[in-house]
Amino acid sequence: MMHIKHEAEERHVLTVTVDNEAGILAKIAGLFTARGYNIDSLTVADITENHSVSRITIVTHGPPSQIDQIHAQLERLVPVHKVVDLTEVGPYVQRELALVKVAGVGEKRVEALRIADVFRAKPVDTTTGSFIFELTGAPDKIDTFVTLMRELGLVEVGRTGIVAMIRGAEEA
Amino acid sequence: MTRRDDCRVGSVSLESAWPAEMLVSGADPPMEAGFLKRPFGGRAPEYEEECVVSEERSGANILVESLVRQGVEFVFGYPGGAVLPIYDALFGDERLRHILVRHEAGAAHAAEGYARSTGKPGVVLVTSGPGATNAVTGIADAFLDSIPLVVITGQVPTALIGSDAFQEADTVGISRHCTKHNYLVKDPADLAATIDEAFQIATTGRPGPVLIDIPKDVQIATAPWTDAPAQRRNRYSPPTLGGADEIAQAIDMIASAKAPVLYTGGGIINSGLRATQLLRELQEKTGAPVTSTLMGLGAFPADHADWLGMLGMHGTYEANLAMNQADLIVCLGARFDDRVTGRLDAFAPNSKKIHVDIDRSSINKTVQVDLPIVGDCASVIEQILEGWGSRKPQDLSAWKARIDGWREKKSLSFPLSKEAIMPQLAIQRLFELTRDKDPVISTEVGQHQMWAAQHFHFFGPNKWLTSGGLGTMGYGLPAAIGAQCGNPDSLVIDIAGDASIQMNIQEMGTATQYRLPVKVFILNNEWMGMVRQWQELTYESRYSNSYSDSLPDFVKLAEAYGWKGIRIENESQLDAGIKAMIEHDGPVIVDCLVAKESNCFPMIPSGASHTEMILYGDTVAGTMDDEAKALV
Structure with missing residues (x-):
């Protein structure tokens, strides 16, 4: 008899600065699949005026040795300029944006609006029977908000995945 | 169309x-x-x-x-x-x-x-x-x-x-x-x-x-x-030099080791001729014995007194035991591949490890090392030699005496047979009879490849072409053709098996067309020998689809392509057949019929440690537990 073994895992946030060229996202996503790494979320957008460089934020989890391999394997890709493991480097800010659609009438509708106010979620669309709230924050804040809305008529959720940045004056 | x-x-x-x-x-x-x-x-x-x-x-x-x-x-x-x-x-x-x-x-x-x-x-x-x-x-x-x-x-x-x-x-x-x-x-x-x-x-x-x-x-x-070089982004600049602190630390570790081993790989060959020369200097300065992966053969001369032979699954007893008992392993351009390490938790348990590799992702991938140095092998060895100065290494005589004890096992020996040519003997004769010509050797993949790695010996880099990582049957003949193009005056021999050679046998036509005088030396045992060997060791000799049925007549096939075909059926024809192959000014297939049931030893079975080598094939039949079967 043989069973598959599992190791203790950690969540890490990586930022990857890359040449904004065709296929780079597929290269990175494919690297994770090909080597059996996990992607919890991935965001990407170009960050320079001439659109030549993109910044990718990847949230992954795995055993520490695997996280180190992910770092090294990403650096091995030719279009990758820099990889920073924010979890490793030090305190960082992480933010995610969510759109949350809630439908309901009467007390539930009022309660949804009240909770949204507490969470500083902004209604960006409304009908007489529904709201779409826009909410930013760390992932656990959004998780909590979504959980609360579930009781009040949650219809659907869209989340961007996080972007993150190291705290302080220095570039990571 | x-x-x-x-x-x-x-x-x-x-x-x-x-x-x-x-x-x-x-x-x-x-x-x-x-x-x-x-x-x-x-x-x-x-x-x-x-x-x-x-x-x-x-x-x-x-x-x-x-x-x-x-x-x-x-x-x-x-x-x-x-x-x-x-x-x-x-x-x-x-x-x-x-x-x-x-x-x-x-x-x-x-x-x-x-x-x-x-x-x-x-x-x-x-x-x-x-x-x-x-x-x-x-x-x-x-x-x-x-x-x-x-x-x-x-x-x-x-x-x-x-x-x-x-x-x-x-x-x-x-x-x-x-x-x-x-x-x-x-x-x-x-x-x-x-x-x-x-x-x-x-x-x-x-x-x-x-x-x-x-x-x-x-x-x-x-x-x-325009004829001017193209404008290009200079975005790819891999590191070549090791960090000064790491180099200093490496020197201290090597100088204080009482049982060091230099574990070298294909990275030395890729680093160029200078790296192989520097490796010799490093060995002279430190006195450390040298072993190599399959891909690194030729980086260190096989007739050197401190050469241990190849390590790993089909490596020598002395190489694997030295790795197991070493107090310091200096890995130069190798990557702790699973064929080399065997069971990971039993790999070189009491040693410190230095890993020099130009690819950061090779470091700590499978084996955690004490001192990683990211850099080019030649440059890093040169840095170590520069920093070494007039240091004296530890007295390694006790270590070398232990190694000599392991050498006594003569792990590459094999039983001779009166009835059939032993494949190991065929390689030994091929080596002896071509040695003065400094040949380029390619191989296919399987038993013949391992026998070639064990019994053919190399004294310089770029002479040994084999598919190590991917293990691609069908590599050898086209690789020999490419090598012959680049080395028109060299003797180029593909050491092949009867099964592997058929995977890219169509390339015979290429050699004919360009008058490339490549030699194909087939160890023909009518089996996919390595598959059969594993079935013998792991699956109680249930030989599922490993018999090479319906083999072509390789001599006639050679003639059909305009090559010379030579068949060697017994030991008395062996030397003459090899000589005839060398002397023929054109492509040759040698169909060397060898002992059908020979297995390749020594061997570390999958899932075993370096100390659990099977020597001489004394215990060959059996089965394995599922954990071992699941390993490649």
């Missing part, structure tokens, strides 16, 4: 215009009629003076000029619809020699053999779709063994990409994870810079295959061309 039909005309007339015997002898082929009328089909040398005049050229022409500028001598390829413009640009151009293979896998392996034996990048040219997918095995092989290749693939016109067009495949997608980098070029204006960067990426850092996919319309459309 089929791929094979639409390419015949060009290639046939090209070859008929080049007398075959001139192709590898160094003589330039004569210009063929109509050559000068072609717009860019090869310019006269005096025209090549420093003219930086910009002129419009087709993508295909820019490609050819760029390859010439990179110093490419040989292109291994096969034409087809999506590369016809490139083949037309090659037509009559005497600066590049195109070697027409018989299958695109052969092109990639031939380019690997050329690269490994010359230290220069190998160039492959194949068409879209099946051309590209057929080449993928060779590309993946080059990726795992860090062989520099530049692979040019044709692609359907840009407007048809994604439309499931005829002979369309997502070549960039398919090759993404088996290339070091790849490109789809959509504008001929980007071609020159892309090709220049591709060669840089393929040959620097940890070498590897780089693929350039060129749609057919991009080959035909024009862009300005």
Whole structure:
């Protein structure tokens, strides 16, 4: 008899600065699949005026040795300029944006609006029977908000995945 | 229109215009009629003076000029619809020699053999779709063994990409994870810079295959061309020097070790001739014994008193025991592959480990090391030697005495047989009889490969071509062809098995066409020997599909291709057969019938540690638990 073994895992946030060229996202996503790494979320957008460089934020989890391999394997890709493991480097800010659609009438509708106010979620669309709230924050804040809305008529959720940045004056 | 039909005309007339015997002898082929009328089909040398005049050229022409500028001598390829413009640009151009293979896998392996034996990048040219997918095995092989290749693939016109067009495949997608980098070029204006960067990426850092996919319309459309080097982003600059602190630490660790081992790999060969010379100096200074992976054979001379032989699954007892008992392992350009380490939690348990590798991702991938040094082997060894000064290593005599004790086991010995030629003996005789010729040896994959690694001995780099990482049956013959192109005066021998040789046997035609005098030495035991050996060890000798039934008559096959065929049936014919092979001025197949049931020992079974080697095959039949069976 043989069973598959599992190791203790950690969540890490990586930022990857890359040449904004065709296929780079597929290269990175494919690297994770090909080597059996996990992607919890991935965001990407170009960050320079001439659109030549993109910044990718990847949230992954795995055993520490695997996280180190992910770092090294990403650096091995030719279009990758820099990889920073924010979890490793030090305190960082992480933010995610969510759109949350809630439908309901009467007390539930009022309660949804009240909770949204507490969470500083902004209604960006409304009908007489529904709201779409826009909410930013760390992932656990959004998780909590979504959980609360579930009781009040949650219809659907869209989340961007996080972007993150190291705290302080220095570039990571 | 089929791929094979639409390419015949060009290639046939090209070859008929080049007398075959001139192709590898160094003589330039004569210009063929109509050559000068072609717009860019090869310019006269005096025209090549420093003219930086910009002129419009087709993508295909820019490609050819760029390859010439990179110093490419040989292109291994096969034409087809999506590369016809490139083949037309090659037509009559005497600066590049195109070697027409018989299958695109052969092109990639031939380019690997050329690269490994010359230290220069190998160039492959194949068409879209099946051309590209057929080449993928060779590309993946080059990726795992860090062989520099530049692979040019044709692609359907840009407007048809994604439309499931005829002979369309997502070549960039398919090759993404088996290339070091790849490109789809959509504008001929980007071609020159892309090709220049591709060669840089393929040959620097940890070498590897780089693929350039060129749609057919991009080959035909024009862009300005100048003779000046293309403007290129300098974005790829791998580290070469180790950090000063790490070097100092490494020197202290080596100088204080009482039982050190230098564990070397293909990285030494890739680092160049200088690295092999520096390795010898390092060994002299430190006195440490040296072992090597399969890929690193030849980096250290096999007749040296401190040579331990190959380590790993089929390595010597002394190499594996030295690794197990060492107090310091200095890994130079190797990567702790599973064939080397055996059971990971029992690997070299009491040693400190230094790992020198140019690829950071190789470090701490499977084995955690105490001192990682990211850098080029030659540079790092040189730094260590510079810092070593007049230090004296520890007295290693007790360590060497223990190693001599392990050597006493004579783990490579094998029982002789009166009835049949032992395969190990055949390799030993082949080695002895060719030794003075300093041959280049390629292999296929299986038992014969391991016997060759054990019983053939190497004294310099670039003489040993084998598929280590991917373990590709069918590698050896095309690799020998590529090596012979790059080393026209060398004796090149493919040591093969009866099963492996059939995987790319069509390449015999390539050797015939270009008068390449490659020798194929088949250890014929009528089995997929390594599969049978594992079935014997692991599956209670249930020989599921491992018998080589319906083998061809290799001698007649040789004759059918215009080769010489020699059959060796007993030991008394062995030396004469090998000599006849060497003496024949042309390609030869030797069908050497060997003992059918021989197994390759010593062996560390999968899931076992270095101390659990099976020696001499005294306990061969049995089964294994599921944990061991699940390992590769």
